[in-house]
Amino acid sequence: MKTYIHFKGILFISVLTFISILLFQSCTSVNQKTDTYGDILEFTDGIKVINTHEHQRRPEEFGLDSVGFYHLLGQTYLHHDIVSSGMQDLNIQTNGINDVAELWKQYGGPLDYCRSTSYYGHFIKGFQKLYDFDDNYFTESNIPVLNAQIVKNYSNYPAWFSSAFEKAGFELIFLDRYWNSLEFDIDMSYYAGIIHINDMVMYSNLRPAPGEELKSIYKKANEEGHTIKSLDDYLTYCDLLIQRNVEHKAVAFKSSLAYARTIEFEDVPYEDASKLFARPSGNLNREEAKLIQDYVFHWFVKKTIEHKLPLQIHTGYLAGNGNQLDNSDPMKLVNLIRRYPEANFSLFHGGYPWTSEFIALGKMFSNVYLDLVWLPQISREKAVLALDEMLDCVPYNKIFWGGDCAFIEEATGSLEYGKSVVAETLAKRVERGLLTKDIALEIAERIFRYNAVEVFRLEEILGREF
Numbered sequence: 071m072k073t074y075i076h077f078k079g080i081l082f083i084s085v086l087t088f089i090s091i092l093l094f095q096s097c098t099s100v101n102q103k104t105d106t107y108g109d110i111l112e113f114t115d116g117i118k119v120i121n122t123h124e125h126q127r128r129p130e131e132f133g134l135d136s137v138g139f140y141h142l143l144g145q146t147y148l149h150h151d152i153v154s155s156g157m158q159d160l161n162i163q164t165n166g167i168n169d170v171a172e173l174w175k176q177y178g179g180p181l182d183y184c185r186s187t188s189y190y191g192h193f194i195k196g197f198q199k200l201y202d203f204d205d206n207y208f209t210e211s212n213i214p215v216l217n218a219q220i221v222k223n224y225s226n227y228p229a230w231f232s233s234a235f236e237k238a239g240f241e242l243i244f245l246d247r248y249w250n251s252l253e254f255d256i257d258m259s260y261y262a263g264i265i266h267i268n269d270m271v272m273y274s275n276l277r278p279a280p281g282e283e284l285k286s287i288y289k290k291a292n293e294e295g296h297t298i299k300s301l302d303d304y305l306t307y308c309d310l311l312i313q314r315n316v317e318h319k320a321v322a323f324k325s326s327l328a329y330a331r332t333i334e335f336e337d338v339p340y341e342d343a344s345k346l347f348a349r350p351s352g353n354l355n356r357e358e359a360k361l362i363q364d365y366v367f368h369w370f371v372k373k374t375i376e377h378k379l380p381l382q383i384h385t386g387y388l389a390g391n392g393n394q395l396d397n398s399d400p401m402k403l404v405n406l407i408r409r410y411p412e413a414n415f416s417l418f419h420g421g422y423p424w425t426s427e428f429i430a431l432g433k434m435f436s437n438v439y440l441d442l443v444w445l446p447q448i449s450r451e452k453a454v455l456a457l458d459e460m461l462d463c464v465p466y467n468k469i470f471w472g473g474d475c476a477f478i479e480e481a482t483g484s485l486e487y488g489k490s491v492v493a494e495t496l497a498k499r500v501e502r503g504l505l506t507k508d509i510a511l512e513i514a515e516r517i518f519r520y521n522a523v524e525v526f527r528l529e530e531i532l533g534r535e536f
């Protein structure tokens with residue numbers, strides 16, 4: 071009996087000691103993780119970020135003379151998750167700034183269902199960074215307060231944008247104005263221009279018949295005294311638009327054609343495209359129309375080589391609801407990448423959900439660069455895994471970051487999310503002995519700044535030091 075008690079005592083003490091060791095070890099490892107993660111995150115806060123992709127718009131470009139919480143919500147990716155939950159689309163034109171209580175009754179429930187998504191998480195991060203907002207979720211009681219602050223800030227949009235741009239940590243944003251892609255009036259103190267080619271490709275098979283209303287590129291060409299009768303005329307005018315963009319210091323070409331068609335572009339002979347262009351556009355079938363577009367797309371790739379500008383290409387997930395996702399598989403670009411080794415392709419969005427294929431292209435081809443843009447907002451956890459896999463496979467001079475948002479609040483939240491993804495991935499690798507901390511910091515600085523400076527030749531084109 072005595073022996074038994076003694077044995078129980080020893081056992082008790084041993085178990086206590088074992089638990090203490092376990093607790094100590096786990097605390098130590100949590101602290102180490104927190105320290106490394108925290109240090110890298112703090113370092114990223116000091117980087118002046120080159121943001122390779124945004125769609126920032128002034129409120130008047132949305133037809134808005136005042137902006138409140140629901141206007142911002144209506145232009146975020148988060149509203150697509152609200153639709154996905156089963157809710158009708160938000161229409162910012164009809165949602166006022168003074169009816170937040172009423173709007174919560176409609177949207178509060180669906181919004182709450184999105185509290186776990188990355189669309190929700192990155193959106194709220196922007197308010198935590200830029201506003202006096204500490205809550206983890208949007209609620210019936212905090213939205214009216216936030217709404218009043220947003221309305222006040224947007225009453226002087228230029229001042230608000232300027233202060234938010236600075237506070238977020240941006241130095242330069244590449245601005246993709248797909249909604250007005252033939253014009254060049256951008257504010258060069260924040261932005262660098264992008265030559266968005268969608269309209270020029272997609273209108274190539276839509277030459278108006280005599281007497282038909284002129285649209286897009288045909289209208290603009292006509293207003294400037296150019297007549298487009300042949301494929302050569304069309305490309306000559308496209309060339310003029312490219313020249314103007316280059317004179318305005320554009321730093322890249324951009325295609326988001328996956329929203330409209332497949333990103334598989336066949337190599338079509340000039341004679342075939344030219345003959346098809348000469349026929350009345352109304353008589354062309356879908357396959358014939360595609361052939362003209364394919365020819366023009368290849369023509370643009372040759373132009374990117376001539377101007378030594380990278381071509382940014384949307385791959386993977388398509389914003390919105392109910393799109394033709396299989397149009398955007400990055401593997402459809404292999405023929406193009408192989409055909410033009412002198413062109414530089416910057417593939418977007420981690421190719422989600424084809425992230426491994428996207429990474430394999432970056433590994434295999436020296437002319438393929440990988441942009442994390444928007445991936446952390448689609449799925450933060452996938453972004454951590456994808457960046458980890460990228461660092462396994464791809465030299466780190468080939469990785470960029472961009473935001474892809476319409477308003478500065480969401481762009482800021484995207485950057486906060488991007489930084490947390492990069493810091494978490496790098497910290498894990500440092501803790502596992504796969505990287506030293508100094509190289510981890512170099513990688514962070516390259517992803518958020520110096521890779522873009524080098525590959526997009528920013529010093530040469532913009533004529534300033536970075």
Ligand SMILES: [Zn+2]
Nearest residue numbers: 123125246474
């Ligand atoms: Zn975009």
